[in-house]
Amino acid sequence: MECIDKKCPIHNGVKTRGARLEGIVVSDKAKHTAIIEIDYARFNYKYERYSRNRSRIPAHNPACINAKTGDIVGISETRRLSKTKAFAITDVVKKAA
Numbered sequence: 001m002e003c004i005d006k007k008c009p010i011h012n013g014v015k016t017r018g019a020r021l022e023g024i025v026v027s028d029k030a031k032h033t034a035i036i037e038i039d040y041a042r043f044n045y046k047y048e049r050y051s052r053n054r055s056r057i058p059a060h061n062p063a064c065i066n067a068k069t070g071d072i073v074g075i076s077e078t079r080r081l082s083k084t085k086a087f088a089i090t091d092v093v094k095k096a097a
Contacts, residue, residue, distance in 0.1 A: 005032070007081050008062040009088045018077035022093060025071045026056070034061040034089060036075055059087040070096025 003011035023038035036057045041050040059075045067073050072094040075087045 003062065003064040005062045005064065007032070007060050007088065008064060009060075009076060009078060009090055010062070011064060014078050014081070014088060016076035016078050016088065016090065019087075020074065020076050021057075021087075022072065022074050023057070025067050025069050025073055028061060028067060028069050032061055032063075033085065034059055034067050034073075036073060036087070036089075057087055058084045059089050060085050061089050065089050065092060067092055068096060 006012055007014050009016050021038055023036040025034045026037045027035040036059050038055045040053055042053050044051055060081050061067055067089050071092050073089050074091045074093055076090045078088045080086050
């Protein structure tokens with residue numbers, strides 16, 4: 001299978017840089033886009049406790065990777081690909097059951 005996606009970070013000219021994150025795909029309904037949810041803990045200095053937070057990042061989902069809902073994926077920061085997307089899925093760490 002040949003990848004013809006111009007925004008694919010693996011096979012074509014889009015370079016990755018900066019942040020490299022892992023998260024779970026919560027939505028893959030949009031064309032070439034997946035919503036990645038990342039859970040993290042943040043320290044609150046006033047109360048000296050951690051708070052659990054969640055971030056939802058829209059990422060480019062190339063046809064050669066084609067991540068589905070429930071997959072754990074790795075995403076990398078890229079140049080701005082659209083109004084909302086500045087990340088691209090680079091690999092699938094674990095497929096959904």
